[in-house]
Amino acid sequence: MQTSATPQTDPPVTLALARYLVDARYEDLPPAVIHEASRGLLNWMGCALGAARHETVQAVLDAHAPFFGPPQAQIAGRAQRADILHAALVNGIGSHVLDFDDTHYRAVHPSAPVVPAILALAEWKRHSGRELVHAYVLGVEAEIRIALSVFPEHYDRGWHITGTAGVFGAAAAAGKLLGLDETRMAWALGIAATQSAGLREMFGSMCKSLHPGKAAQNGLSAALMAQSGYTSSTRALEAKRGFGQVMSSRFDPSVITTGLGESYELLKNMYKPFACGLVQHAAIDACLQLRREYGLAPEDIEAVHATVGPLVMELTAKPEPRTGLEGKFSVYHALAAALVYGAAGETQFGTAAVLDPRVVALRRRVTAELDPAMRKLEGRVSIVLKDGRRLDRHVPEALGTLARPMSDADLEEKFRNLAGDLLPAAQATRLARACWDVARLPDAGEVARLAAGPG
Amino acid sequence: MQTSATPQTDPPVTLALARYLVDARYEDLPPAVIHEASRGLLNWMGCALGAARHETVQAVLDAHAPFFGPPQAQIAGRAQRADILHAALVNGIGSHVLDFDDTHYRAVHPSAPVVPAILALAEWKRHSGRELVHAYVLGVEAEIRIALSVFPEHYDRGWHITGTAGVFGAAAAAGKLLGLDETRMAWALGIAATQSAGLREMFGSMCKSLHPGKAAQNGLSAALMAQSGYTSSTRALEAKRGFGQVMSSRFDPSVITTGLGESYELLKNMYKPFACGLVQHAAIDACLQLRREYGLAPEDIEAVHATVGPLVMELTAKPEPRTGLEGKFSVYHALAAALVYGAAGETQFGTAAVLDPRVVALRRRVTAELDPAMRKLEGRVSIVLKDGRRLDRHVPEALGTLARPMSDADLEEKFRNLAGDLLPAAQATRLARACWDVARLPDAGEVARLAAGPG
Numbered sequence: 001m002q003t004s005a006t007p008q009t010d011p012p013v014t015l016a017l018a019r020y021l022v023d024a025r026y027e028d029l030p031p032a033v034i035h036e037a038s039r040g041l042l043n044w045m046g047c048a049l050g051a052a053r054h055e056t057v058q059a060v061l062d063a064h065a066p067f068f069g070p071p072q073a074q075i076a077g078r079a080q081r082a083d084i085l086h087a088a089l090v091n092g093i094g095s096h097v098l099d100f101d102d103t104h105y106r107a108v109h110p111s112a113p114v115v116p117a118i119l120a121l122a123e124w125k126r127h128s129g130r131e132l133v134h135a136y137v138l139g140v141e142a143e144i145r146i147a148l149s150v151f152p153e154h155y156d157r158g159w160h161i162t163g164t165a166g167v168f169g170a171a172a173a174a175g176k177l178l179g180l181d182e183t184r185m186a187w188a189l190g191i192a193a194t195q196s197a198g199l200r201e202m203f204g205s206m207c208k209s210l211h212p213g214k215a216a217q218n219g220l221s222a223a224l225m226a227q228s229g230y231t232s233s234t235r236a237l238e239a240k241r242g243f244g245q246v247m248s249s250r251f252d253p254s255v256i257t258t259g260l261g262e263s264y265e266l267l268k269n270m271y272k273p274f275a276c277g278l279v280q281h282a283a284i285d286a287c288l289q290l291r292r293e294y295g296l297a298p299e300d301i302e303a304v305h306a307t308v309g310p311l312v313m314e315l316t317a318k319p320e321p322r323t324g325l326e327g328k329f330s331v332y333h334a335l336a337a338a339l340v341y342g343a344a345g346e347t348q349f350g351t352a353a354v355l356d357p358r359v360v361a362l363r364r365r366v367t368a369e370l371d372p373a374m375r376k377l378e379g380r381v382s383i384v385l386k387d388g389r390r391l392d393r394h395v396p397e398a399l400g401t402l403a404r405p406m407s408d409a410d411l412e413e414k415f416r417n418l419a420g421d422l423l424p425a426a427q428a429t430r431l432a433r434a435c436w437d438v439a440r441l442p443d444a445g446e447v448a449r450l451a452a453g454p455g
Numbered sequence: 456m457q458t459s460a461t462p463q464t465d466p467p468v469t470l471a472l473a474r475y476l477v478d479a480r481y482e483d484l485p486p487a488v489i490h491e492a493s494r495g496l497l498n499w500m501g502c503a504l505g506a507a508r509h510e511t512v513q514a515v516l517d518a519h520a521p522f523f524g525p526p527q528a529q530i531a532g533r534a535q536r537a538d539i540l541h542a543a544l545v546n547g548i549g550s551h552v553l554d555f556d557d558t559h560y561r562a563v564h565p566s567a568p569v570v571p572a573i574l575a576l577a578e579w580k581r582h583s584g585r586e587l588v589h590a591y592v593l594g595v596e597a598e599i600r601i602a603l604s605v606f607p608e609h610y611d612r613g614w615h616i617t618g619t620a621g622v623f624g625a626a627a628a629a630g631k632l633l634g635l636d637e638t639r640m641a642w643a644l645g646i647a648a649t650q651s652a653g654l655r656e657m658f659g660s661m662c663k664s665l666h667p668g669k670a671a672q673n674g675l676s677a678a679l680m681a682q683s684g685y686t687s688s689t690r691a692l693e694a695k696r697g698f699g700q701v702m703s704s705r706f707d708p709s710v711i712t713t714g715l716g717e718s719y720e721l722l723k724n725m726y727k728p729f730a731c732g733l734v735q736h737a738a739i740d741a742c743l744q745l746r747r748e749y750g751l752a753p754e755d756i757e758a759v760h761a762t763v764g765p766l767v768m769e770l771t772a773k774p775e776p777r778t779g780l781e782g783k784f785s786v787y788h789a790l791a792a793a794l795v796y797g798a799a800g801e802t803q804f805g806t807a808a809v810l811d812p813r814v815v816a817l818r819r820r821v822t823a824e825l826d827p828a829m830r831k832l833e834g835r836v837s838i839v840l841k842d843g844r845r846l847d848r849h850v851p852e853a854l855g856t857l858a859r860p861m862s863d864a865d866l867e868e869k870f871r872n873l874a875g876d877l878l879p880a881a882q883a884t885r886l887a888r889a890c891w892d893v894a895r896l897p898d899a900g901e902v903a904r905l906a907a908g909p910g
Contacts, residue, residue: 055684059683059684059685060680062683063680063682063685064676064679066524066525066527066538067525067527067538067539067540069522069524070521072521083521083522083524086522158697158700160649163649190657190662191665193656194615194654195652197649197650199648199696199698199701200701201649201690201695202649202691205686206685206686206687207646207649207686210646210680210685214650221518221519224519225515225518225665229510230511230661231661233660233662235656236654236656236657240656241613241654241656242656246613246614
C-alpha cells in the first residue's frame, strides 16, 4: 500500500499516522510539552483518586473483580490491584466519573482514555517515566487529531467523542510503549477503529464514564493484539467503510497528518477548577466573583439569570436534579450551589448538596437563556437582589481555559483537595512529586504504586 | 418512565423489550424452537472446534492469556480455560473465523455473539440446559429484531451488523441467565448499546471475527455490570442520541416489539454447507451440481461465468486472493475450488487451496456478472467446456437456505467434519449428543467441558 507525503490527496492517512507514531523520538519533544504532560498526569491522578470510592467505581469493581487476572497494575485510590486490562477499565471510568478531568479546547477529554492504558502497561512492563510521557503525548496527539477530523458533525450526530476517539489514543499510546512497527501500529489503530463507540444518550448515567474506561481497555487490548499478529485493515480511518465515513457526515483526513511533530495538541489542553462540564464554568465563575465581591448570601438573592452558549442548554438543562451526577448536568444547580457554598468542587456536586433545601430553593430562582452567538466557554450572569439591585458579570473566558490557565500551584491544590480524603498527606506529597518529576523516573510504575489506597 | 402497549406510537421500546425478556417463560417456547436451539448450538460448536487451531484464535490467545482470570470457562477445542469474559471473547472469535457459522435469512450471524457469552456464564454458574436454551432463544430474538429495526440502511452505511446487533443479543441472553429485573435488563441493553461497534472495512482481516468476539464479551460484561447496579439510559434504543438514530439513517422501533413471543427469529436461521459467505452459496451449489452430473474435471473447462446478486460482487469480488481468509471473499476462488475439489468446506478455503496451481489456473477463467434483479441467495452459472459444450444451471435457493434447510443429519456430518481433526471420535459423539439433548441437561456446562481440546 502506498504511503504519501501529501495526505490531502488520496491520503493513506492511517499508515501516515502510524509511521509518525513509530518514528517520533522523545528527544524532539519541546520542554513545554513535557511539562504539560506532568500537569496532565497530576490532574488525571487527582480526578481518579477523588472518585476512588464513588459508587460508579464500586459498581464496575463489583461486576468485574471475579474475572481479574494477575495483580499487574494498581487501581488508583484502592488497595486492590488487577490485570492491566481491568486496571485500565476501572481507572478510565474513575478518572472521568467526577467530570473533573481535562478537556481539549475543542473536543475530547484527552487523558481519561489514554493515561489508564499506558500507566498500567508501564507499571507491568517497567517502562521509564520518559517512555510514559512520550506515549502519553503521542496518544493524545492521535486521539485529538482523529477527533478533530470529524468534529463537530460526529459529536452533533450523537457520538461521545471522548469514547469514540479515545480508543485510538489508548491504542496509539500503548502501541508506542510496546514498540510496534508501522504495520502493527496501523493494525492497532484499525482494531481500535472497529471498537470505536459511545452514545451521548448515556450522559447523566454511569455509562458516560464507561466510555473512556472501555476506550482505555479496548485501546490497550488493540495494541497488544496487533503486537501478537492479530491483523486489521491498514486503512481503518479513511476507507469507504472505515471510521471517518461511517461515523461522521464529514471527515477531513488532512487534519490528522498536517503538522504532525510540529504542533502538539497537549498544549491546548485545559484543566477544570469546577467539578462539572466545562460549558458551565464561565457562568459559575461569574457567580463566584459576584458572591465574593458583594458578600452575597443566598437569602439576599431574588433571582439569577444566566446567558449562555448553545451547548450549555443542550447538555445541562436539567431543571430538577436528584443525584450528584444529575447535578453536574444542571446549570441551575451549578449556579445555585456556587452561590450558596462559594465553591463548585466535588462536594458541591454531591447528592447532599443537590438535595440541600437552601440550594433547591435558590435553584428554582435560576433561569438560563441561550445566546447562539456566545462562545462555548463564555458566560454572563445577572443577579437581582431582594433589595432591588441588579449585579451583572460577563466572563469572556472561564478560569481554566487557555486564556486563563490554572497555574501549577492551582493544579496541585486541586490534586490535594481530591486526594486529601483518601491518602495520608505524606503519600499525597510523594505522589504529586512523582507526577511533576515523571520524566525523570527510571520506573514509571512508581506513580501508579504511590496511588494505592487504604486497605 | 412510561411503558406502553402500543410501542408504534412514541415507543419506549427499550423498556418494552426488557420487560418481554424478563417475563418470558421457558414453558411457552414451541418445541420447534427448542429443537432449533439444539441445531444452532451443534452448528456453533462445530465452527468453534474447526477454528480452535486457527491463527486468529492463536493470536488473540497470545495477546490476552497473560490477563486471564480464574479458569471458569472452557475455550472450545483447546486445553486452556479462562475467566468467562475472556472465554466469551475467544469463543466468539473462533466460532466466526471460518465464516461457517449460522446466518439469519435477512441479517446477522446470530449465534457467534450470543452462545459464547451464555455458555461461559452457564458453565460458571451451573445453569441448566433449559436455562441456556431459553437465554439463547431470547438473546437471538433481541439481537435480530434490533438488527432488523435498522436493516439494511445501517449495514449499507458500513456497520458489521453481527457486531453492532450482536452485543445486544449477548447482553439480553446473559441478562436472562442472571435473572435481571426490568430496569436492570434495560440498563444491560443500554450498556450494550453504548458499546455497539464493528466496521465492514475489517472484512478480509482477522477483525471481522473480532466483532462477534467483542460483542459476546461486552454483552456479557454489560449484563454483569447492570446486575451490579451500573446505571445506563433506559431509552438506549429509541432516544434521539441512542442506537437507532445515531447508527442508522432509518430506525423502525416497531420491528423490535411487534409479535414478541408469537414468532421466533431463531426459526429463520440458516446453516451453511460451504465454508464461506452465504451470498456465494447458490453459485457454488450450481458448480458442484454440474461437476457431479457431468463428471467434470478442471482440464475440461474453458471458462466459468457466474451471474450473481449485488452483494456477491460487493463482498466477494477479490480476483487474486493469497490466503485462505481472502479466498473466502473471492467468488472466483470459491467457484474454481468447488470445481477442482468437488467440495467447498474448510479445506477448500485453506491457504494451500488458494495457492494450488490448478485452482489458480481455473480461477483466472472465472468471470462474474452482477444481475441487480437477483435475490441474495440465488445464483446462475454457465460453464463452457473445451469441447464447445455449454452447461447452464440456475439455483434459486442454495442448500442451507430456509427453502432447502440442512437436515439434522447434514448438520451432524458438518459438525463431525469440523470436530474430526481435533477431538477423539468418542468425545465428539458425546458432545454432539449433549448438544442435541441440551434442554435435558441438568448442568449446561457439560456442553462446554466436552469441548475441551487436547493438551
